[in-house]
Amino acid sequence: MSVLTYKYRIKDSTSGTQLAKMGGAIHYVWNYCNEVSLLAFRRDKVLLSAYDLHKLTSGTSKDLRLSADTIQQVCTEYVTRRKQCKKIKLKWRSQKRSLGWIPFKAAYIKLRGDTVTYCGYRFRLWLSRPVAGDIKTGSFTQDARGRWYVNLQCAVADVTEPARHLELGIDLGLTNQIACSDGIIYRRDNLTRTHQEALAKSQRANKKTRTKAIQAKIANIRKDWTHKATSAIVRRAHRIVIGDVSSTKLIKTPFTKSTYDAGWGMVRSQLHYKATRLAGVCIEGNAMFSSVTCSDCGARSGPRGLSALGVREWRCLDCGVTHERDVNAAKNILALRTGRGTPIKGIRLL
Ligand SMILES: [Zn+2]
Incomplete structure (x- = not known):
């Protein structure tokens, strides 16, 4: 239930x-x-x-x-x-x-x-x-x-028969909001940025009703987009491993606005309850080093640091495979789940 x-x-x-x-x-x-x-x-x-x-x-x-x-x-x-x-x-x-x-x-x-x-x-x-x-x-x-x-x-009542056999690792990000280990990326515009001008204008003019209307609109679009993306994911995979990235740490960096905009908390909670409803499983995996580790050979050869967030694609110096940054991270999160992945409260493990 x-x-x-x-x-x-x-x-x-x-x-x-x-x-x-x-x-x-x-x-x-x-x-x-x-x-x-x-x-x-x-x-x-x-x-x-x-x-x-x-x-x-x-x-x-x-x-x-x-x-x-x-x-x-x-x-x-x-x-x-x-x-x-x-x-x-x-x-x-x-x-x-x-x-x-x-x-x-x-x-x-x-x-x-x-x-x-x-x-x-x-x-x-x-x-x-x-x-x-x-x-x-x-x-x-x-x-x-x-x-x-x-x-x-x-x-x-929960649906009982999972007809899906796919296991998915998921990397939550700022540019690509959700990247899956099978290469599919769910991406949308940064809504705070898109509506920034209109919002600033109404705030300067002290139009409270208009400001609230714009804020509600942003929230609605974000929620709607997240629902569609998470539904599509749980329909594809029966086991989902989400990287344990912390938004509280990123909020202290220059990426504050993007972090709020990404709405990771909402993505997480929706994946949890939707997976449970479809008799799937959603657990949290260790995201440490996931973006700098090559998912093919395991070498830590990727771009490092916050400045490297701009690098979307990189080539492993050890084995020569080219990676899409976030998809590679998602693959690592999926691979690392065993042993180190911790189940999230209220979520059962298969
Ligand atoms: Zn490699």
Whole structure:
């Protein structure tokens, strides 16, 4: 079983003011939790638990026009966050500085066609693709542009027969975002760079809505491209080894912008869950020296250092084979996986 999240945009005309009102009620619950647990701490030197908060908020669902379950989830989330931050008090939430978020359990919503009903209110969706599997939990969320979405977490059965026999090594890069050991390269424009001018212009003119729209557009294109590339990869290979390159190290170099743009984290997580869903395997392999080692003879004869990132093709001084830099790295990552490759959390090994 895999858990997939489906996200649908709610039609503005039907989200109306209702979701904003509910979002406001959630802020109210959150702030109440904040206040009451601070008071309890000052008086008795104890931090209220989620259970305490559930008791304190019980019976308020009618007045708040939220389901009792939603209120409980907000209390629980409050306590989780407080623990994570190791603080006695968290930031206050308000319509102005917090994005709307309304959690729910499947039992409290109804999805029929393109309409979701929650607490007696109906919201219509742009149903871009059908929901598969059983809905378990979900939430309504708002983005920075004030648009509302419904997120449905569904348990989906995994497909059991892998008809693929290919093993692929994968090198994540800045120019070639994804290079595979079989020579296929998935490449797209650097989106941050392509939209740089438009973005800078709207920022200079202090057009906030326009800026947010451009940022959302970049994020959408990147996400869409990544989905297509990762789907194509898992359909080809049953075993995938990804190089363990660290974006945090590269962020400290002149390649900061390109590193953010590459979105390696997204590529990784998508390959993981998609591979698992198709009964494949995705593990992390050692990427050390992968770009300077010749995948044919094993000599470390490739171009070195950050300046060598510009070199796309090189010839091995030892055996004379010419390599495409990233494909060669991907081949090494695949070859090195045994023994040194470490499985990533939650991913099973065959
Ligand atoms: Zn060689």
